[in-house]
Every structure is written in structure tokens, then in C-alpha cells.
Amino acid sequence: MATELPILRCALDAEGARQQGARYAEVARHVKSITRTDRSLVAAVDVEVTQELMTELIQTERACCAFFTIDYDGERLSFAVADAEHAPALDVIHEALAR
Numbered sequence: 001m002a003t004e005l006p007i008l009r010c011a012l013d014a015e016g017a018r019q020q021g022a023r024y025a026e027v028a029r030h031v032k033s034i035t036r037t038d039r040s041l042v043a044a045v046d047v048e049v050t051q052e053l054m055t056e057l058i059q060t061e062r063a064c065c066a067f068f069t070i071d072y073d074g075e076r077l078s079f080a081v082a083d084a085e086h087a088p089a090l091d092v093i094h095e096a097l098a099r
Contacts (some may be wrong), residue, residue, distance in 0.1 A: 023027070024096035025029075027095040028098040040080040041090045043071050043097050047074075065089060 012020060014052050030049035035042045054077065061079075068089070069080040079093050 014061070015059070016064075020057070020060050021096070023053060023060070024093075025099060027057060028054060028097050028099045034097055035092060036090065036094055039082070039084065039087055039090070040078060041093055041097075042076050042078045045078055 008076060010017060028045075028047065031044045031045055032044045034044075034099060051074075054072050058072060058077075061068060061070060066084045067081055067083065069082070071078045077097075081087055081090060
């Protein structure tokens with residue numbers, strides 16, 4: 001998982017980025033589909049993904065990338081950005097969830 005874009009910097013250190021990458025890899029195993037728009041991404045996930053994993057992934061992502069609006073309703077994990085300059089970060093999330 002990429003941790004740096006030209007316009008954004010990830011606040012995670014190398015170990016934190018490795019752990020978050022592992023969380024994304026585990027969630028990716030449960031992704032049924034991904035819908036991407038200019039400023040949002042929605043991943044439909046199966047019921048086998050654990051709440052604990054999703055909570056940890058979301059809390060970590062919110063701490064390092066506060067520009068994301070992140071929601072999870074048990075079936076859909078969604079990311080949105082208000083500013084177009086942050087939209088490339090959605091590509092990183094898409095890549096991580098599409099593995």
C-alpha cells in the first residue's frame with residue numbers, strides 16, 4: 001500500500017503503515033464490489049469481516065488521514081473527500097481494497 005502521494009503525507013510510521021496495510025489486505029478478502037466516483041469510494045463487504053478489524057482500520061485511517069469522511073454500516077465501507085486535491089488518496093484506498 002502506498003503511504004505517500006505528492007500532495008499528501010501519511011502520518012503513520014513504517015511499522016504503522018505495515019500494520020494498516022495488513023488490515024487492508026484482510027478486509028480486501030471480504031470485498032464483493034467497489035464503486036468509485038470523483039470524490040468517494042464505496043466497498044461492499046461480506047458479513048464475514050469482523051467488526052474489530054473494521055474498527056481498527058477506520059480508527060487508524062481517521063488518525064492518519066483526517067481529510068477522509070469514513071462510514072461503515074456493516075455492509076458498506078465508504079470513504080469520501082470534500083476537497084478534490086485529496087481525491088488521489090481514494091486511488092490508494094481502491095488499490096488496497098482491490099487486491
